[in-house]
Structure formats: C-alpha cells, structure tokens
Amino acid sequence: MKHLLSTGSLSHKQAVRILDTAGQMAATQAREIKKLPTLRGRTVVNLFFEDSTRTRISFETAAKRLSADVINFSAKGSSVSKGESLKDTALTLQAMGADAVVIRHHASGAPHTLAHSGWTHGAVINAGDGTHQHPTQALLDAFTLRRHLSGPGDVTGRDLAGLRVAIVGDVLHSRVARSNVQLLHTLGADVTLVAPPTLLPVGVDAWPAAVSYHLDEVIDTKPDAIMMLRVQRERMSSAGGGFFPSPLEYTRGYGLDARRLAAMPEHAIVLHPGPMNRGLEISADAADSPRAVIVEQVANGVAVRMAVLYLLLAGSEGTQDETRHDQTNDQPNDQTTKNETKVDA
Amino acid sequence: MSTGRKYLLRDVAPYGGDRTTVLLADGVVAAIGPEVSDDDATVIDGRGLVLLPGLVDLHTHLREPGREDAETIRTGTRAAALGGFTAVHAMANTTPTQDTAGVVEQVWRLGRDAGWVDVHPVGAVTVGLEGERLAELGAMAESRAQVRVFSDDGKCVHDPVLMRRALEYVKAFDGVVAQHAQEPRLTENAQMHEGVVSAELGLAGWPAVAEEAIIARDVLLAEHVGSRLHVCHLSTAGSVEIIRWAKSRGIDVTAEVTPHHLILTDELARGYDPTFKVNPPLRTQRDVEAVRAGLADGTIDIVATDHAPHTREDKDCEWAAAAFGMTGLETALSVVQETMVDTGRMTWTDVARVLSEAPARIGRVSDHGRPIAVGEPANLVLVDPAARRVINPEEQATKSGNSPFRGRDLSGCIVATFLRGRATVLDGTSCDEDVVVRW
Numbered sequence: 140m141k142h143l144l145s146t147g148s149l150s151h152k153q154a155v156r157i158l159d160t161a162g163q164m165a166a167t168q169a170r171e172i173k174k175l176p177t178l179r180g181r182t183v184v185n186l187f188f189e190d191s192t193r194t195r196i197s198f199e200t201a202a203k204r205l206s207a208d209v210i211n212f213s214a215k216g217s218s219v220s221k222g223e224s225l226k227d228t229a230l231t232l233q234a235m236g237a238d239a240v241v242i243r244h245h246a247s248g249a250p251h252t253l254a255h256s257g258w259t260h261g262a263v264i265n266a267g268d269g270t271h272q273h274p275t276q277a278l279l280d281a282f283t284l285r286r287h288l289s290g291p292g293d294v295t296g297r298d299l300a301g302l303r304v305a306i307v308g309d310v311l312h313s314r315v316a317r318s319n320v321q322l323l324h325t326l327g328a329d330v331t332l333v334a335p336p337t338l339l340p341v342g343v344d345a346w347p348a349a350v351s352y353h354l355d356e357v358i359d360t361k362p363d364a365i366m367m368l369r370v371q372r373e374r375m376s377s378a379g380g381g382f383f384p385s386p387l388e389y390t391r392g393y394g395l396d397a398r399r400l401a402a403m404p405e406h407a408i409v410l411h412p413g414p415m416n417r418g419l420e421i422s423a424d425a426a427d428s429p430r431a432v433i434v435e436q437v438a439n440g441v442a443v444r445m446a447v448l449y450l451l452l453a454g455s456e457g458t459q460d461e462t463r464h465d466q467t468n469d470q471p472n473d474q475t476t477k478n479e480t481k482v483d484a
Numbered sequence: 485m486s487t488g489r490k491y492l493l494r495d496v497a498p499y500g501g502d503r504t505t506v507l508l509a510d511g512v513v514a515a516i517g518p519e520v521s522d523d524d525a526t527v528i529d530g531r532g533l534v535l536l537p538g539l540v541d542l543h544t545h546l547r548e549p550g551r552e553d554a555e556t557i558r559t560g561t562r563a564a565a566l567g568g569f570t571a572v573h574a575m576a577n578t579t580p581t582q583d584t585a586g587v588v589e590q591v592w593r594l595g596r597d598a599g600w601v602d603v604h605p606v607g608a609v610t611v612g613l614e615g616e617r618l619a620e621l622g623a624m625a626e627s628r629a630q631v632r633v634f635s636d637d638g639k640c641v642h643d644p645v646l647m648r649r650a651l652e653y654v655k656a657f658d659g660v661v662a663q664h665a666q667e668p669r670l671t672e673n674a675q676m677h678e679g680v681v682s683a684e685l686g687l688a689g690w691p692a693v694a695e696e697a698i699i700a701r702d703v704l705l706a707e708h709v710g711s712r713l714h715v716c717h718l719s720t721a722g723s724v725e726i727i728r729w730a731k732s733r734g735i736d737v738t739a740e741v742t743p744h745h746l747i748l749t750d751e752l753a754r755g756y757d758p759t760f761k762v763n764p765p766l767r768t769q770r771d772v773e774a775v776r777a778g779l780a781d782g783t784i785d786i787v788a789t790d791h792a793p794h795t796r797e798d799k800d801c802e803w804a805a806a807a808f809g810m811t812g813l814e815t816a817l818s819v820v821q822e823t824m825v826d827t828g829r830m831t832w833t834d835v836a837r838v839l840s841e842a843p844a845r846i847g848r849v850s851d852h853g854r855p856i857a858v859g860e861p862a863n864l865v866l867v868d869p870a871a872r873r874v875i876n877p878e879e880q881a882t883k884s885g886n887s888p889f890r891g892r893d894l895s896g897c898i899v900a901t902f903l904r905g906r907a908t909v910l911d912g913t914s915c916d917e918d919v920v921v922r923w
C-alpha cells in the first residue's frame with residue numbers, strides 16, 4: 140500500500156491492520172504527552188482544493204502528533220477549475236520534498252490522477268474527491284463501530300462481521316457513502332442504503348449493499364447502527380426542480396428524530412460525518428442523544444489519520460510489501476511505536 | 485491534374501477478392517486485369533494486399549481555424565491520408581465557427597492547398613453553434629465549398645422547432661443535418677456513461693436515454709417533414725434499436741458509429757485517464773455488441789472517426805477538467821478490421837461500403853467512394869490486413885497524442901493511398917515532397 144485512494148482497494152487484512160494501528164494511536168492520545176517522534180523530519184502537505192476546515196485540522200493534528208512537518212496548501216480561490224493547477228501545484232510540492240500529500244479535491248479521481256501521474260513521488264492520501272471517495276472517513280466510522288459494537292474486551296484484530304448498518308441520505312452525491320459501503324462490506328458488515336430514489340445513483344444495484352426507500356421499515360429491522368449523511372439544502376433547488384420537493388418532506392421521510400431514535404434497538408448507535416444540518420437530516424434530540432457518537436467520531440478521526448500516515452510513511456518494511464505475512468509485518472511496527480513512545484515520554 | 489506518374493498495382497485483391505493488376509494513370513483507373521502492364525509505371529507488389537476505394541470520413545475535427553495548437557488542416561489531413569482516407573468532412577466547431585460561406589471556403593481552400601485529401605467543410609446548423617437561429621445554410625451550400633452536411637456537432641440542435649426548420653430548409657440543396665444527439669438537460673456536467681462504473685467512480689453520468697430520446701424525436705421529425713437525417717456517432721444499444729425501427733418505417737435516416745465505440749467500454753474510465761473521456765461516452769460491453777451487430781446488418785450505415793485532437797494541456801489533468809475526444813484517423817481502418825473483418829462479421833466489400841461508399845453518398849461527394857472500375861477516379865487505398873502494429877501516438881502524423889490505442893497492438897496497415905492517381909502514402913509512409921510541391 141503506497142497510497143490510500145479508495146477503500147475499495149483495501150483488503151480485509153489491511154483494513155483491520157489500519158484499525159488496530161489506530162487503536163494503538165488512540166491509546167497514546169489518552170496520555171498527557173500526546174506527541175510521538177515517529178515522523179520527525181518528514182513532510183506532510185495538506186493540499187486542499189476545496190474548503191474543509193474540520194478534515195484539514197484533523198489531518199494536521201494527526202501529522203503533528205507524529206512530529207511531521209505540516210504544510211497547509213489551500214488552493215481554493217485560485218483558478219483551480221482548470222487541471223493545470225493540480226499538476227503545477229503537485230510539481231511545486233514535489234520540489235518542496237513532500238513525503239505525503241493529503242489531497243481534497245472537487246473532482247472525482249483527482250487523487251488517483253495525482254498518484255499515478257508521476258507529478259509527485261510521495262504517498263497520496265485521499266481526503267475526499269468529488270463524489271467518489273473519502274477513505275479516512277470510512278475508516279474512522281469503522282473504527283467507531285468496532286469500538287462500540289464488536290463486543291466486550293480488547294477489540295484488536297476484530298472486524299465488523301454480522302453488524303447491520305443503515306446509511307441514510309444523499310447517497311448519490313456522497314463520497315462518504317461510497318467509501319463506507321466498500322469498507323464495511325470488506326469488514327463483514329451488512330449495509331442498507333436508505334434514500335429517496337432521486338438520491339441513489341443509477342448502478343447502485345451493483346454495490347454490495349441493500350437499498351430501501353423507507354427509513355421506518357429499515358429501523359423496524361433493528362439495525363446496529365445508523366449513519367446519517369449530510370443533505371445539502373442546495374439539492375432541493377438544483378437541476379430538474381430538485382431532488383426532493385421540500386426540506387420538510389425530506390425530514391418527514393428520512394430525518395432521524397426522537398421517535399425514530401426510540402424505535403431503534405437499545406444498543407444501536409448514531410453516526411454522522413458532519414457537519415450536520417440540524418433539523419434537516421437529524422433533529423437536535425437525535426444529534427445530542429447519548430447514542431450519538433458524533434463527537435467521538437471526530438476524536439477517532441485523528442487516531443485513524445495518524446495510523447494511515449504512520450503505515451504509509453514510517454518504514455517501508457511495514458507498509459509497502461503487503462504480500463508478506465502480516466505477523467512479520469506487524470511486529471516491527473508495534474516495536475517502533477512502543478520504543479518511540481517511551482523515548483518521547 | 486496528372487502528375488505524370490503512373491502506378492501499376494500488381495496482384496492486388498480488390499475488395500479482398502480475386503487477385504488482379506490495376507493501372508493508375510492520368511488520375512483515373514486506366515486498366516484492370518491480370519495481364520495489364522505498363523513499362524513506365526511505378527510497380528507496387530500487391531501480393532497479400534487488399535485494394536479498396538479511398539476512405540471517406542464524414543466526421544473529422546481538423547481544429548483549424550482556431551486551435552492550430554491541437555491540429556491544423558495540414559497535419560490532420562496528412563494523418564487522414566496515412567489512415568487511408570482520400571476525403572474528410574471537417575466539422576464546424578472551429579473558431580470562428582464554420583457558419584458562413586467565408587469560413588467554409590477558407591477551410592476548403594486550406595484543404596486544397598495541403599493536398600493530402602479532399603476537405604469538405606461541414607457547415608454549422610445554427611449561428612455560432614448556439615442553437616438559436618439558423619446559420620446561412622444556403623450561402624454555404626452555394627459557396628465554392630459546396631457544403632452538403634450541416635452539423636452543430638459537439639452541441640445538439642435540441643430545440644425541436646429549430647431542428648424541424650433545419651431539416652426542412654436543407655432539402656432545397658439536397659443537404660443533410662448531422663445531429664449530435666445529446667439532450668442537454670439530461671447531461672449537464674456529465675462526465676461518462678451513467679451506469680455501474682459511474683456510480684462507483686463518482687463521475688456524473690451521461691445516460692443512454694439522453695442520446696436515444698433525441699434520436700427518437702429526430703427520426704419522427706424527419707418522417708414528418710420528409711427530410712433526410714444523419715445521426716452522428718450513435719453509441720447505445722437503444723439507439724441502434726430506434727434506427728432499425730425508423731428504417732423499417734421507411735424514414736430517410738442514416739447513422740454512424742465511431743471506431744472507439746466499436747471496441748472500447750466505460751471500464752476504461754476506472755483509471756481516471758482522460759484519454760478515455762469522449763462524447764458520447766464509452767458505453768458498456770452490451771452496447772459495443774449492439775453497435776457491432778447494427779453495423780454488420782446495415783442498421784448503422786457508416787463508420788466515422790470523430791477524430792478529435794486535443795493538446796496535452798487539455799488532457800493532462802483530472803478527469804472533470806479534461807476535454808472530450810480522442811484521435812482516430814490513423815487507427816480507424818485497423819479497428820474496423822479487428823472488430824468486424826477479423827471476427828468474420830463483415831467482408832472487405834462491406835468495409836468499402838461503410839468507410840467509403842456510404843459516407844460519400846451521405847455527404848454527396850460524387851468523386852469518392854466510387855467502384856474500382858476503369859475510368860473511375862483513382863481514389864484508392866491499399867491495405868495489408870496481415871500486418872500488425874503497436875500504436876504509438878508520438879509517431880502519428882496528427883499533432884495530438886490523445887489516441888486511446890496507445891500501446892495497443894492492432895491489425896492491418898495502410899500500405900498506399902492514392903488521391904486522383906497521385907500517391908499520398910507509399911510503403912506506409914506519407915509522400916511529403918510529392919504532396920507539398922503539387923499545388
């Protein structure tokens with residue numbers, strides 16, 4: 140694994156390994172001194188062609204806690220509608236010696252293009268591309284699901300086998316949904332997509348997920364978790380007279396409110412990738428309920444991004460050759476983490 | 485217009501049939517027969533070679549005037565000759581648009597000056613391709629360029645009233661409207677075929693129905709006003725069905741398919757390589773099968789390249805920012821051979837029909853796509869079907885490198901091309917000096 144572009148290319152082993160590593164990272168973050176020296180002298184560039192303060196800060200925090208140098212490059216506002224700027228920006232970053240480029244771009248596939256163009260030699264991490272993928276979001280969601288729902292005790296090494304997860308909302312435009320469907324499927328969960336038919340892509344029937352148009356029916360099947368997707372208000376007024384008739388009608392059909400929350404099983408949790416549209420896809424009751432793990436998702440995001448940066452950058456022995464046995468790969472990595480933590484503490 | 489040089493094509497197989505010898509002299513086919521000889525003629529050993537009428541492309545983007553950085557009339561027509569063409573129709577989406585007699589005459593003249601193939605400019609249907617009011621179709625038809633094919637290609641004449649008027653108006657000079665069938669509202673910001681692959685890649689979909697709905701409307705309009713209609717680059721199984729239905733009703737419609745839609749699918753978008761970004765988009769394997777079947781049974785009349793050169797800047801970027809289109813003049817015959825002849829679905833006689841005779845007839849080009857017979861203009865191409873070659877865009881004559889066949893091994897090579905008895909290509913190489921001094 141040289142880059143992280145899509146959850147579709149992660150094997151079960153790789154995915155579990157990232158979650159396990161994130162678990163170790165999270166443990167270090169509970170300590171008073173959070174910083175690890177692992178990536179000292181390495182440069183991580185946050186290349187954001189699209190505004191997302193929360194994702195950028197999460198990656199920045201993750202990189203800094205691993206002692207990497209961070210360069211934030213916001214290309215928004217410059218003439219990024221033409222592709223030259225991606226190429227020229229990448230060449231500039233290459234000249235600066237970027238070891239990893241974290242890229243957020245409005246065009247689906249831009250991270251893939253960056254990774255395969257020869258414009259940069261560093262690892263490319265997709266921080267969200269168009270309506271394609273947002274793999275670290277799916278990984279942090281999986282991490283959160285595993286922590287809460289995979290049973291008592293140490294969750295290391297576990298996957299999400301048998302868990303039933305409903306993903307609700309604007310699947311059509313959602314990179315979070317695409318990433319989650321692939322990753323949760325790889326990890327053994329059963330995914331049901333819930334949306335009005337206008338917000339599901341043609342071709343969704345080929346995805347490893349069930350599809351429903353009715354949230355209440357899906358809640359009646361007692362899912363273990365429900366993931367609410369952000370619905371942009373603009374969707375109502377865009378091409379073709381909108382994807383749904385009114386925010387009110389959307390909320391009635393697909394919003395998570397106190398009534399629907401109460402109908403869910405006792406143990407079920409509520410996720411949302413943020414930022415939330417309170418009152419549209421999720422009511423304040425649901426968002427602020429103890430079963431919502433939305434704030435925890437943010438914290439887990441840092442741990443997962445630390446794990447991804449660590450696995451991609453810290454020593455080729457652990458990351459680049461995935462054909463080797465995981466056991467032999469895992470050991471030196473665990474060692475490194477522990478040793479370096481000690482030094483730092 | 486004789487060059488003085490004569491060619492004796494010895495032991496060639498016209499239409500892939502029986503071997504014979506063909507003498508080209510004074511711009512025409514002077515003699516045909518196994519015993520024909522001529523001591524003054526340049527002899528070409530034609531054993532194993534197929535002789536066809538020179539290819540005619542109804543859909544070429546030569547980019548001049550306006551985008552000479554991507555292609556010029558000279559480079560594009562040289563590429564055409566190397567691809568076996570003797571005539572091409574230059575699409576109207578130039579800058580300025582080919583929507584006046586002045587611009588089409590300029591393109592026509594530049595084609596003549598280049599001398600590689602006959603250039604027949606296509607006239608825009610509407611002023612500036614804006615889809616708002618008819619361009620001066622009559623003036624273009626009566627100009628020295630004698631325009632007979634009118635198209636807003638790249639854009640669809642989507643206003644049904646305007647389309648009706650255009651279909652009616654061109655009847656006065658036996659013209660044809662060549663429609664780029666794309667319902668604009670259904671394809672806003674569309675990036676690739678809408679289906680399983682677009683759903684996964686998160687690229688906005690170009691649904692098949694956006695093409696089929698316009699074709700269905702247009703064949704009915706053509707029937708209603710009694711006009712002839714040509715459908716550009718149809719790409720879906722549904723479009724083939726509609727054309728088949730229209731023809732069975734006696735509607736005067738012709739249809740084309742591009743080489744790339746005969747062989748490539750939307751799976752190629754998975755690498756986000758904009759080389760494979762094209763309009764209409766690459767479709768599914770099922771659609772590929774349907775257009776092959778449609779071409780084989782005559783539902784689809786012709787193969788046209790939609791040769792669309794683009795500069796590196798316009799392709800060396802993320803998918804959404806890249807231009808639509810791929811080059812095709814120098815690979816068209818190979819793709820048709822590989823998909824239709826090598827598979828046994830078509831004969832070389834059929835190839836002559838779909839790549840020469842029918843496009844010449846649709847474009848009302850009287851001196852191309854003629855039979856290989858004594859007295860006919862010597863517009864011919866000699867093909868070696870047994871040869872194979874690996875495509876390298878950097879070695880092609882087109883100025884642009886956006887061939888979707890880079891690195892691909894394709895059947896068949898053009899050995900020689902003759903325009904009115906003069907070789908534009910010999911031994912697979914363009915006859916640069918002869919052509920340049922000609923005019």
Ligand SMILES: [Zn+2]
Nearest residue numbers: 637638664716
């Ligand atoms: Zn077109």
